Amino acid sequence: MKVVSDKVSLRKARASFKGTVGFVPTMGALHAGHASLVERSARDNDRTVVSIFVNPTQFGPKEDFSKYPRTLEADLALCRKAGADLVYTPATLYDKDHQTWIDVENVAAPLCGERRPGHFRGVATVVAKFFNLVQPTRVYFGQKDAQQAMLLTTMARELDFPLEVITCPTVREADGLAMSSRNRYLSPDERKRALVISRTLHAVQTLFDKGERDVDKLESVMESALGAEVDRVDYAEIRRWRDLGEIKMIEEPVLATIAVFVGNTRLIDNIVLTPKRGKLASRQGAKRPA
Ligand code: PAF
Numbered sequence: 001m002k003v004v005s006d007k008v009s010l011r012k013a014r015a016s017f018k019g020t021v022g023f024v025p026t027m028g029a030l031h032a033g034h035a036s037l038v039e040r041s042a043r044d045n046d047r048t049v050v051s052i053f054v055n056p057t058q059f060g061p062k063e064d065f066s067k068y069p070r071t072l073e074a075d076l077a078l079c080r081k082a083g084a085d086l087v088y089t090p091a092t093l094y095d096k097d098h099q100t101w102i103d104v105e106n107v108a109a110p111l112c113g114e115r116r117p118g119h120f121r122g123v124a125t126v127v128a129k130f131f132n133l134v135q136p137t138r139v140y141f142g143q144k145d146a147q148q149a150m151l152l153t154t155m156a157r158e159l160d161f162p163l164e165v166i167t168c169p170t171v172r173e174a175d176g177l178a179m180s181s182r183n184r185y186l187s188p189d190e191r192k193r194a195l196v197i198s199r200t201l202h203a204v205q206t207l208f209d210k211g212e213r214d215v216d217k218l219e220s221v222m223e224s225a226l227g228a229e230v231d232r233v234d235y236a237e238i239r240r241w242r243d244l245g246e247i248k249m250i251e252e253p254v255l256a257t258i259a260v261f262v263g264n265t266r267l268i269d270n271i272v273l274t275p276k277r278g279k280l281a282s283r284q285g286a287k288r289p290a
Contacts, residue, residue, distance in 0.1 A: 042083030
């Protein structure tokens with residue numbers, strides 16, 4: 001596995017690759033969720049590239065950019081084990097007076113976009129830069145960051161990046177907590193209280209399986225379950241899966257999505273609820289969301 005940190009070496013190494021190239025962009029502090037993306041890429045492609053870069057432009061002024069965990073040696077060991085061929089670790093990616101930004105308007109508007117102004121603009125811009133530098137055949141994101149995956153799928157399609165975006169299932173700890181680089185901020189008590197997130201999603205799934213389709217009812221179940229354990233509920237919402245639009249009744253696939261603060265740590269998680277398709281819908285060839 002080769003490690004490079006400047007654009008010239010990256011382009012040179014990339015040019016030496018024949019066949020398909022999978023790409024996993026990351027901010028480091030890697031865990032089993034990232035490993036599953038790298039492994040999937042290594043299975044699907046001839047070569048796999050991972051980037052490790054804590055991207056300053058996606059953090060708000062009061063967010064955790066400076067204290068975001070940086071664990072390069074352990075990250076490189078994980079990449080090697082998971083099957084990466086090339087790891088790109090730039091020190092910076094922006095000119096001092098960087099002025100070109102990508103806004104994916106509608107997908108970025110609600111949920112995390114509303115609560116973290118500028119966040120998705122930073123994500124879209126850095127990922128577009130990576131797409132140009134790495135020129136991957138396929139790129140892999142985790143479903144835990146569902147809105148991010150949706151936004152980057154939209155960006156790739158609308159800006160004609162010649163690549164396939166693949167969204168992979170959320171990887172969970174044995175007790176249900178979604179893997180996240182930010183889990184390491186949690187104290188033992190916070191770690192215990194954070195379990196309410198996956199428990200709440202499980203409860204929503206159970207109510208949905210029993211036939212509950214009323215969004216207000218499901219959202220109030222989420223809010224009261226979370227409110228009892230976490231320090232702040234940032235949002236607990238059910239949104240249309242295909243475009244994150246608001247709905248009243250579940251008649252098509254939806255995202256049940258949560259963002260909460262446990263102590264000072266912001267955690268997110270989600271599940272997709274898919275009603276069984278009626279005969280009419282399947283006969284008409286109703287489109288499944290990407
Ligand atoms: O999901 C992340 O780790 C980041 O948002 C990404 C996609 C690497 C862009 O900095």
